[in-house]
Amino acid sequence: MAMIEAEGLARVFRSRRHTVEAVRGVDITVGEGEIVGFLGPNGAGKTTTLRMLTTLLRPTAGTATVAGADLLRDPLGVRRRIGYAPQAIGITAGGSDPNCTVIEELRIQAQVYRIPPADAAARIRLLLDQLELAGLEKRLCKTLSGGQRRRLDIALGLVHSPRLVFLDEPTTGLDPQSRSNLWDHVRALRDELGSTVFLTTHYLEEADALCDRVMVIDHGKIIAEGVPDELKHRISGDVITLSFGTAAGGAQAGLVLAGQPDVKDIAADGPSLRLSVDHGEQALPALLRSLDGAGLTLESVQLARPTLDDVFLTLTGRSLRDDSPVQPGPDAEPELAGTAS
Amino acid sequence: MSFFRDTFLIFRRQLRLSLRNPAWVIIGLIQPILYLVFFGPLLSKIAGGGLSGFPPGNSYSFFVPGLLIQLGLFGAAFVGFTIISDWRAGVIERFRVTPVSRTALLAGRVLRDVVTLLVQAVVLVLAGLAFGMRAPFAGVLIGLGFIAVVAISLSAISYTVGLLLKSEDALAPLINMFVVPLMLLSGIMLPITLGPGWLQGISRATPFRYIIDAMRQAFHGVYATTVMAEGICVAVGLAAVCVFVASRAFVRENA
Numbered sequence: 269m270a271m272i273e274a275e276g277l278a279r280v281f282r283s284r285r286h287t288v289e290a291v292r293g294v295d296i297t298v299g300e301g302e303i304v305g306f307l308g309p310n311g312a313g314k315t316t317t318l319r320m321l322t323t324l325l326r327p328t329a330g331t332a333t334v335a336g337a338d339l340l341r342d343p344l345g346v347r348r349r350i351g352y353a354p355q356a357i358g359i360t361a362g363g364s365d366p367n368c369t370v371i372e373e374l375r376i377q378a379q380v381y382r383i384p385p386a387d388a389a390a391r392i393r394l395l396l397d398q399l400e401l402a403g404l405e406k407r408l409c410k411t412l413s414g415g416q417r418r419r420l421d422i423a424l425g426l427v428h429s430p431r432l433v434f435l436d437e438p439t440t441g442l443d444p445q446s447r448s449n450l451w452d453h454v455r456a457l458r459d460e461l462g463s464t465v466f467l468t469t470h471y472l473e474e475a476d477a478l479c480d481r482v483m484v485i486d487h488g489k490i491i492a493e494g495v496p497d498e499l500k501h502r503i504s505g506d507v508i509t510l511s512f513g514t515a516a517g518g519a520q521a522g523l524v525l526a527g528q529p530d531v532k533d534i535a536a537d538g539p540s541l542r543l544s545v546d547h548g549e550q551a552l553p554a555l556l557r558s559l560d561g562a563g564l565t566l567e568s569v570q571l572a573r574p575t576l577d578d579v580f581l582t583l584t585g586r587s588l589r590d591d592s593p594v595q596p597g598p599d600a601e602p603e604l605a606g607t608a609s
Numbered sequence: 610m611s612f613f614r615d616t617f618l619i620f621r622r623q624l625r626l627s628l629r630n631p632a633w634v635i636i637g638l639i640q641p642i643l644y645l646v647f648f649g650p651l652l653s654k655i656a657g658g659g660l661s662g663f664p665p666g667n668s669y670s671f672f673v674p675g676l677l678i679q680l681g682l683f684g685a686a687f688v689g690f691t692i693i694s695d696w697r698a699g700v701i702e703r704f705r706v707t708p709v710s711r712t713a714l715l716a717g718r719v720l721r722d723v724v725t726l727l728v729q730a731v732v733l734v735l736a737g738l739a740f741g742m743r744a745p746f747a748g749v750l751i752g753l754g755f756i757a758v759v760a761i762s763l764s765a766i767s768y769t770v771g772l773l774l775k776s777e778d779a780l781a782p783l784i785n786m787f788v789v790p791l792m793l794l795s796g797i798m799l800p801i802t803l804g805p806g807w808l809q810g811i812s813r814a815t816p817f818r819y820i821i822d823a824m825r826q827a828f829h830g831v832y833a834t835t836v837m838a839e840g841i842c843v844a845v846g847l848a849a850v851c852v853f854v855a856s857r858a859f860v861r862e863n864a
Contacts, residue, residue: 322706344708352706354699363703365695367626379618380709424703 269336271432271464272298272321277330278488279316290316292488293330298466300431303458305479306468307576313488314468315355318436321466322352335432348381351425353418355436355468362421366410370401370420373409374427381428388427395423399453415446419453426457433457435467439474447471451478472576482576486584500574503582505532506548508555509570510541517564524562525555539567548573615710619717627725637684638729641676645736648672648798653741655799669742674824675797676737677730677756678817684726685763686788689771689780692718696775715768715859719852722764723757730756744828751827755820758844765848765855772858795821819843 274296281288291313298304308314319325321334323343331338337345356362364373374395378388396402399419409417418438425433438454439447455478457463469475475482476496484492484499492499512518518539525531525543530551533544545551548571559566627634649672656668695701704714730753734742744752767784774780794801794808795817801809812818823840826832 324702324705347706347708350706352703354702356699360697360702361699363699365626365698365700367629368622372622372625376618376622377707380615380704380707421699421703 269300270297270333271300271302271336272296272332272334272466274321274332274334274339275330277317277320277327277332279313279320279325280328289488291320291327294485294488294490296321296332296483296490298464300464301458301462303454303465303467303478303480305475305482306466306485307470307472307475307482307580308468308485309470312485314470314485315436316488317485318434318466318468322350322434323347335430348428349430349432351428351430351433353421353425353433353435353438355440356418356421357437357440362418363424364409364417364420367408369406369408370396370412371405373420373424377424377427383428391427391429395426398456399423400449415442415449418442418446418450422450422453429461430463432464432466435465437468437470439469439471447474448477454478472580476576484580484583491583492579496576499579500576501546503574503579505544505546506551506574507572508543508545508548508552509572510543510555510559511567511569512539512541512564513567515539520562521559521564524558524564528555528558530554612710612713612716615713616716616720619709619713620720621717623718623721624724627721634725634729637680637725638732640683641680641733642736644676644679644798645673645733645740649740652798667741667743669737669740670744670828671800671825672798673734673737673742673744674752674821674828675795676733677752677824678759678795678821679792679797680729680733681726681756681759681763682788682792682817684729685722685760686767686784687781688718688722688764689767689769689774689784690777692768692771693775693777693780696772701772711860712856715765715855718768719761719764719855723760726760727753727757742828745830748827748830748832751832752824755824755827755840755844758848759817759820762844762848762851766851769855769858791815791817794818797821816843816847 274294276293276295277291278289278293279291281290294313294317296317306314306317316325320327321332321339323339323346327339331340333339334346335349337343337349339346354360354363364370371392374392375388378392383391396405399422401416401419401423404412404416409420412420418441422435422438425435435454439450442450451474454465454467457465467479479496481494482492482496482499483490492503494502510518510521512521515538518536518541522534522536522541525541526534528551530545530547531543532546535542543555552569552571556566556569649669652672653668656671692701701714705711734749734753770783771780774783794812794815796802796812801812801818804812819836819840820843823837823844826834826836826840831837
């Protein structure tokens with residue numbers, strides 16, 4: 269059974285002066301037990317799509333079934349079945365009240381889902397253990413560390429054991445250690461509880477390390493979709509860099525290798541050659557043999573697998589790195605557009 | 610029913626938060642108490658001087674209802690600030706994704722504000738008694754009833770404006786823009802009947818004028834009058850409009 273089945277989901281924001289098409293008709297299918305990553309730069313439409321799927325924002329077009337309930341006709345049914353941890357970046361935080369204690373927050377969450385007190389107590393104990401929050405029950409949320417607070421936000425979304433969990437930028441703002449720790453928790457959600465996880469991220473490592481499947485969104489459209497490895501292969505191929513002692517050697521090697529069937533593209537850079545090949549580890553021995561046959565001596569060989577960043581660069585012509593300046597196009601989602609009135 | 614249970618859950622949560630920081634309840638009381646102590650004695654002199662417009666009898670029975678309205682205006686009208694910080698913490702969004710009644714998110718908060726304001730009002734009435742106010746018990750109860758209904762109106766509308774604006778910087782001047790004229794035109798300090806005709810005319814177009822007139826009659830032990838009926842109609846009508854507008858804003862898909 270598909271946990272998410274969306275067709276042509278779109279959202280247009282209108283204000284007096286201009287119209288912004290934040291999401292322009294996306295189709296999403298997520299199967300049970302999958303961890304799916306929604307990858308895109310700031311302003312690509314990730315959060316707007318997530319807000320539509322979680323009943324926070326009404327789509328201007330399209331239909332969707334989320335966790336078995338119709339998004340438009342039965343939003344309450346959707347809300348009963350899904351868990352959600354809002355994003356905690358920019359000016360909004362992830363859902364816990366700074367002046368409440370950890371246990372108060374977990375309890376009220378259980379109460380609004382009408383979980384019987386005894387079941388709630390057991391469930392909360394389990395979550396506190398699983399998310400390494402045990403011992404912090406009496407602490408005010410504002411006194412927690414960033415990683416602890418984020419784990420609490422996620423725990424709040426899990427109190428009612430939802431089969432589908434939405435995490436909006438779950439690790440943004442966390443240090444690398446807390447981040448990989450949180451990845452373990454998300455994996456455990458699926459492996460131990462069989463939950464389906466739909467998360468947004470603009471970290472490529474995160475999508476790569478955590479997700480079974482990735483959807484790349486840019487300017488409100490899904491531009492690529494697949495298993496991370498497959499996406500990398502399909503879009504960029506591997507890169508082999510060969511270094512020779514001299515530029516002449518490099519040029520000569522270029523001529524020798526140009527005819528090889530595996531080689532898609534050759535770029536010479538002085539004494540170095542950059543080759544794009546489909547399956548680098550399989551192509552390499554043959555390439556080395558033919559260089560040997562031509563009597564050319566190599567100084568070094570490097571085989572690089574493409575990263576999702578390369579994929580993104582190939583697809584959009586832009587890099588998705590943390591430190592790259594965000595340059596939303598004229599039609600990009602305005603910051604926090606989903607929450608504007 | 611689910612709505613009442615949800616309202617109670619939110620009310621209890623918000624009340625617990627208020628009790629964690631009771632300082633604000635006390636700070637809210639400071640202003641009306643200051644007026645009572647530093648302005649009340651002047652007023653009793655003026656009223657005692659036989660100035661026209663003052664009802665006969667105890668001047669504090671005239672003054673304390675005015676202070677109660679002032680307490681309500683400044684106490685309940687500014688609660689919108691708290692919904693902005695809740696929104697900023699992601700609390701509103703978090704609850705909107707749960708099956709909790711979205712109207713209960715409003716109602717639970719409004720109920721908390723009503724309770725807070727009633728506690729403050731009781732303290733203010735007791736302080737008034739200490740200063741020499743004399744009013745029948747039933748009249749004071751009616752006055753507190755008015756304050757509760759006023760609190761519902763103002764707090765509901767304040768949350769709505771806060772939720773729509775999402776900016777403290779914009780909310781404060783906006784509230785002052787409405788609250789200060791409403792307060793002046795209701796005749797909190799002095800009888801509005803002292804003023805010229807045009808001022809009385811404008812005053813008749815503001816809701817709190819009617820409410821305060823009715824409260825003053827109640828504090829003087831006069832109940833079965835047209836003024837009282839008008840006051841009740843205006844208070845309840847205002848609350849109905851405010852609650853209607855506010856619950857629509859809270860239930861809306863995108864807020």
